[in-house]
Amino acid sequence: RRWALRLLAAGAGACALAGALAVIVRARQCATVARVLERAGGFSLTPLPTPASDPALAVALLCFSPSCPAPASTLCAAIRALRSPEAGAFGGRAVVVTDAPYAVRELPCGRHAEVAQPAAGQTAASNYNYIRVQNLKRELFDIIGAPRILYLDLDVIVTAPIAPFVERAEGVLRAAADANITGAAAPAVAMFGDNACPTCNKWNGGGIYAIDTPATRACFDAWSRILRADAFTRFTKEQDALDIVSGARAAPGHDDAPCAGVATLHSAEMVYARSATSAFGLEGTFVHITSSARRMCARLGSSKHTT
Numbered sequence: 001r002r003w004a005l006r007l008l009a010a011g012a013g014a015c016a017l018a019g020a021l022a023v024i025v026r027a028r029q030c031a032t033v034a035r036v037l038e039r040a041g042g043f044s045l046t047p048l049p050t051p052a053s054d055p056a057l058a059v060a061l062l063c064f065s066p067s068c069p070a071p072a073s074t075l076c077a078a079i080r081a082l083r084s085p086e087a088g089a090f091g092g093r094a095v096v097v098t099d100a101p102y103a104v105r106e107l108p109c110g111r112h113a114e115v116a117q118p119a120a121g122q123t124a125a126s127n128y129n130y131i132r133v134q135n136l137k138r139e140l141f142d143i144i145g146a147p148r149i150l151y152l153d154l155d156v157i158v159t160a161p162i163a164p165f166v167e168r169a170e171g172v173l174r175a176a177a178d179a180n181i182t183g184a185a186a187p188a189v190a191m192f193g194d195n196a197c198p199t200c201n202k203w204n205g206g207g208i209y210a211i212d213t214p215a216t217r218a219c220f221d222a223w224s225r226i227l228r229a230d231a232f233t234r235f236t237k238e239q240d241a242l243d244i245v246s247g248a249r250a251a252p253g254h255d256d257a258p259c260a261g262v263a264t265l266h267s268a269e270m271v272y273a274r275s276a277t278s279a280f281g282l283e284g285t286f287v288h289i290t291s292s293a294r295r296m297c298a299r300l301g302s303s304k305h306t307t
Helices: 002-041 072-083 101-105 130-144 162-179 214-227 238-245 291-299
Strands: 057-063 093-098 114-116 148-152 156-158 189-193 203-211 263-265 270-272 286-288
Touching: 057 072, 057 130, 072 093, 072 156, 093 101, 093 130, 101 114, 130 148, 130 203, 130 214, 130 238, 148 162, 162 189, 162 203, 162 263, 189 214, 203 214, 203 238, 203 270, 203 286, 214 238
Parallel strands: 057 093, 057 148, 093 114, 189 263, 270 286
Antiparallel strands: 148 203, 156 286, 189 203
């Protein structure tokens, strides 16, 4: 009985220590979130010469009601970080695709990005559907009119120059094309692996680099077609559909995989604010704040930093 009591006491002590360490790590993670957003919010918006950037490349952001443009600080932090010489140093086309163009233009950062709208009524607030909005990523070539697109979620904060990242992404696509032995052209699409949740999906939808080619269009069309099933209600995440059309997950009636050649961007480029590494200050080209990190920090009383 005495040994049993000692074991129980030791177990309780270990649990208490683990709980205390978890609180410390979460606090450090929230400090990282606050530091990234506060730094981005303080970036200068010195105009950058557009000719210095690739005119064929556009960086695209999606911003739809009811959650956008409020909180405005999230969108403006993303734009400031993208434009600032201290971070993204991107002087090319930055386009906010939105159903609230006038509200976006009125923001303090509004004049530092173009505004584009999808087809009328396609994503009206009265007809809002999360997957319907996310599926606009497959239509960005037509909405924006650029042959090369870098799509970023609003909570993906740029922390390093975009131009070198794009060069590395192009290298990833070239390597994938060289390794392709199927005889069919692979889509010119590169994405980050879902390294924040490796057991959930193969890909993370927060960052997509794509070049407008017939194979890319075929991939995007198949991805969009499966997302549109049952009026956009079959899936709760766009990555679930991508897993099917890329062949990462089997599904009845989906034997072809037009997105099988999607290339993988280096995981170190995208740091998740909720990850243990970012809690101790490591940063990549992008820091992904994520909604779960914001909710966690709100529970810890840090919501003023994460809006």
